Amino acid sequence: MSELEEVCQHIHDKISSLQHMLDLSVVELPQNKMRKLGQELFGVERLMEEFEQCVGRQKEKLKHLKKIEELSHTDLEDVQHMRDNLPAHMPKKKDHLSEPVSSQSEAADVRPAQTENIRKSKKSFxxxxxxxxxxxxxxxxxxxxxxxxxxxxxxxxxxxxxxxxxxxxxxxxxxxxxxxxxxxxxxxxxxxxxxxxxxxxxxxxxxxxxxxxxxxxxxxxxxxxxxxxxxxxxxxxxxxxxxxxxx
Missing domain, CATH: 1.10.10.1890 (Ska1 microtubule binding domain-like)
Known part of the structure; x- marks a missing residue:
């Protein structure tokens, strides 16, 4: 149950309780019962204030969700446009046959077999x-x-x-x-x-x-x-x- 639904249910219960007390008001109530009725009315008033605050928060959430919906719709249109206009031929990434040797010590470690493999790859490219x-x-x-x-x-x-x-x-x-x-x-x-x-x-x-x-x-x-x-x-x-x- 959401926050708003919980507040609504609580207010409904309080109002029902007050209604029962008012139904009994035709009979003269003891002083302590009158105080109880006043407390209940004050409690309902506070609940109404809380209810208004809760409604305000829900309105802000709804406003925020609508903004998200609009942005999502815009993104969806952009993606659809990209998909419908995707070029049949996409540029290819350039091939890199070999990385440069970073230091002289690494150059010294290159074996003849590795050099031969590089030559072969260059020739086949x-x-x-x-x-x-x-x-x-x-x-x-x-x-x-x-x-x-x-x-x-x-x-x-x-x-x-x-x-x-x-x-x-x-x-x-x-x-x-x-x-x-x-x-x-x-x-x-x-x-x-x-x-x-x-x-x-x-x-x-x-x-x-x-x-x-x-x-x-x-x-x-x-x-x-x-x-x-x-x-x-x-x-x-x-x-x-x-x-x-x-x-």
């Missing part, structure tokens, strides 16, 4: 472009975007990432483990490398068409311009080949 964020997309001039949507731009970005991953999986493999087709691709990749792309990850249009199954048409060229604008890649020309280098 393939860089990818991070997804375009919504603010970045909105910063692209409208004439450059045309009718390309946010999701379409990130889908094209992922296609290029697929081409990069496929290419460098072949590049990182020992030539002797490759089949004839992959060896020809490996040779082509090496021939396309120039001094400016040393230790860089890049693809050419042929890679995008072959590995990502994407048509590199005028529309896709516009998407490449948008990716350059967002500093995801740059062009490197040479030998009649356009290389799209990841930044």
């Amino acid at each position: 393939i860089r990818e472009m991070e997804a375009i964020t919504l603010p970045e997309f909105e910063s692209i001039p409208q004439y450059m975007k045309g009718r390309v949507s946010y999701d379409q731009l990130n889908a094209a970005l992922q296609s290029i990432n697929t081409a990069v991953t496929t290419k460098y999986k072949i590049v990182h493999q020992p030539v002797k483990t490759l089949n004839n087709h992959s060896r020809k691709l490996h040779q082509r990749f090496k021939e396309q490398e120039i001094k400016e792309t040393k230790a860089q990850y890049f693809v050419v249009e042929e890679d995008i068409r072959e590995f990502a199954q994407v048509k590199v048409d005028k529309r896709f060229q516009g998407i490449l311009n948008m990716l350059r604008h967002c500093q995801r890649l740059r062009e490197q020309r040479g030998g009649g080949v356009i290389r799209y280098v990841l930044l």
Whole structure:
């Protein structure tokens, strides 16, 4: 039973008691009974004051609960909006292949086997472009975007990432483990490398068409311009080949 209900019940009991006493007042009451009646009336008066205070506290609680309800409703709307507008492509956290050695003594403790493992992990690592964020997309001039949507731009970005991953999986493999087709691709990749792309990850249009199954048409060229604008890649020309280098 709540505080308010308890006070109400107590007042009801007191009033019932007074009612019985008043019903008996038709008969002349002894002096001690009259004093008892006065005490009961005074007690009821105090209870009424307590009741008013209790009602005031309950009103404050109700006011506080309404504020909480309004805040909860606002938070719920915000969460619903976030859920309905969650981007299809979220930026990925950059990979950290190895942590820097904090001291010379720690550097001295690194064994050759551990160094070899680090080399292998670096060799197997393939860089990818991070997804375009919504603010970045909105910063692209409208004439450059045309009718390309946010999701379409990130889908094209992922296609290029697929081409990069496929290419460098072949590049990182020992030539002797490759089949004839992959060896020809490996040779082509090496021939396309120039001094400016040393230790860089890049693809050419042929890679995008072959590995990502994407048509590199005028529309896709516009998407490449948008990716350059967002500093995801740059062009490197040479030998009649356009290389799209990841930044």
